[in-house]
Amino acid sequence: MQNPAQSSPDSFASSLPAPLTRWILVVDDEPTVGKLIEEILIRSKLTVRLTDGAAAALALVASAPTAPSLMITDVLMPGIDGLNLTRQMLARLPGLKVILMSGHLSDSAWWPEDLSGLRFLKKPFAYDELILAVTEALADSASGR
Numbered sequence: 001m002q003n004p005a006q007s008s009p010d011s012f013a014s015s016l017p018a019p020l021t022r023w024i025l026v027v028d029d030e031p032t033v034g035k036l037i038e039e040i041l042i043r044s045k046l047t048v049r050l051t052d053g054a055a056a057a058l059a060l061v062a063s064a065p066t067a068p069s070l071m072i073t074d075v076l077m078p079g080i081d082g083l084n085l086t087r088q089m090l091a092r093l094p095g096l097k098v099i100l101m102s103g104h105l106s107d108s109a110w111w112p113e114d115l116s117g118l119r120f121l122k123k124p125f126a127y128d129e130l131i132l133a134v135t136e137a138l139a140d141s142a143s144g145r
Contacts, residue, residue, distance in 0.1 A: 022047065022068070022069035022070075022138070023046075023047040023048065023049055023064075023066070023068050023069065024041055024046055024047065024048050024049070024068060024069065024070045024071070024072065024134070025048075025049055025051070025057055025060070025061065025068040025070070025071040025072070025073075026038055026041070026048055026049070026050045026051070026071075026072045026073075027050075027051050027052075027053065027054065027056075027057045027071065027072070027073040027074060027077070027082070027085065028050075028052070028073070028074045028077075028101075029052055029053050029074060029077040029078060030074070031052065033074070033123070034050050034051075034052065035050070037050075037072065037130065038050045040127055040130055040131070041130075041134065044131060044134075046134070049064075049068070053077055053078070053079055053080070054073075054077060054079055054080030054081070054082075054084070054085040054088075055079060055080065057071070057073070057085060057089075058080075058085070058088060058089075061089065061092065061093070067093050067096065068093075068096065069096075069097060069138060070096070070097045070098070070099065070134065070137050070138060071085075071086070071089055071096055071097070071098050071099070072098075072099045072101065072121075072134070073085055073086065073098070073099075073100060073101070074100075074101055074102065075100050075101065075102040075104075076102060076104055082100055082102075083100070083112070083115060086098050086100065086115060086118070087114065087115070097119075097137040097138070097140060098118050098119070098137075099118070099119040099120070099121060099133050099134070099137060100115075100118055100119065100120050100121070101120070101121040101122070101123055101125070102120075102122065102123060103122070103123035103124065119133050119136070119137060121133055
């Protein structure tokens, strides 16, 4: 990932759909990657909750007073992987937008049919790529797509 300081968060925050009271769930078992994503999104004036795996993410969502608008999850994680986490989350929250990311997989061509059409970010990705994917996902959420 590129250094988050290379782009202005305010320029991206102004293009995000309102309201910004929605929250984003970030799931990554690598603490440094998760914290960097969290920092980038917070700098862009988004509310973020970071978890280190699927079990923690499921528990957080079960206890949260509101559902996340977007989940960004690593695909390859110990225990429940990102694909199975996504299935479980979509079963609970059918309108949830999802961005899958991986540093080991080159694209989403191998995804199972039930998860086709989800966004994919290949690690390492640039600050701008993350913000663009989040902006598009939240815009889809706001328009009901």
